Amino acid sequence: MTETTAPVVHRGAPAGEPLLHADDLVAGYLPGVNILEGCSLVLHPGELVGIIGPNGAGKSTLLKALFGLVGIRSGRLTLQGDDITNLRADALVRRGVGFVPQSNNVFPSLTIEENLQMGVFQTPQKFHERLEVVLHLFPELVKRRKQRAGALSGGERQMVAMARALMPEPSVLLLDEPSAGLSPVRQDEAFLRTRRINKAGVSVVIVEQNARRALQICDRAYVLDQGRNAYSGRGRELMHDPKVIELYLGTLATDVDAARDAEAPPAPRAEPRSGDTAR
C-alpha cells in the first residue's frame, strides 16, 4: 500500500488569529470546471506571504477568489474572523483589502493623479491626505503626476497600480506578479518596494513567477500546483528544500542556462569525423 502524506498546509505560520484565512477554497470560471481544488492560505498581521507555482497552477485565480472576482464554490474565507466568502470587491475594499491585477491595471487615458483619485472613489475626502502618504512611497511619480498613465513604461504603470491600491489605506494588499515584464533592475525595485510597503504596516500576499526572488523577500510562501497546496514554509527554507528545487525552482535554473546558451555566439562548426554518431 502506498502511503500518501498530505502537505502541511501552513508550515511556519505564526500562532494566533490570521488576518486573512482562506480555508479549502474550491473555485472556477466555467460551470463544472474547478480551477482551485481546495486551496488554503493564511496571512497573519504584518506578514509578507508569497504564492509561487507553475504556469496555470491557479495563482491568479486564488488572488481573484480572495478579492471576490471569482466565485467561491465551497470553502470559507475570513478577514479578522468575519466571514467574507463571496463578498464583492467593492465591499472588500471598504473592509481594507486592496488588489493589483497581473495586467491592465491602470486607466491609460487618465493621468497618474486621476488614477490615484480612482483609488479613493469611495472616500474622496481622504484624497489629499492619502496622496501625500502614497507619493512618499513612490517619489518617482511626483513629477509625473499630470501625465497620462498610458504614456508610462511597464515599471511606471506597475507603480501607479500599486499606488492606487494603497490609496484607500488597505490592511491587506494582494499583488499579482508585480515584477512581470520588467527589466532585472526594475524587478529588483518592485521587490524592494513591496518589502517597503510591507514594513510600513501593510500585510501582503504576492504571487510571483520569479520564485527565487519572491522566496528571498517573503516571510512564508505557498507552492500551488494544479489548484492545490503542494508545499508551504518559510521563504528561505523553501528555497533550499530539495523537492521544491527539483519540482519548481530547478526548471528556472534550466531555463536560465538554456537562455544563456542561446545567447552565446555559435561555436565554430567542425566537420564531423568519421565514426561520430549523432547524440
Ligand SMILES: Nc1ncnc2c1ncn2[C@@H]1O[C@H](COP(=O)(O)OP(=O)(O)OP(=O)(O)O)[C@@H](O)[C@H]1O
Ligand atoms: N477567465 C477565465 N476563464 C476560464 N478559465 C480561466 C480564466 N482565467 C484563467 N483560467 C484558467 O484557469 C487556470 C489557472 O489560471 P491562472 O491564471 O489562475 O494560473 P496562474 O497560476 O496565475 O498562471 P500564470 O503563472 O500563467 O499567471 C488555467 O487553466 C487557465 O486557463
Ligand SMILES: [Mg+2]
Ligand atoms: Mg497568473
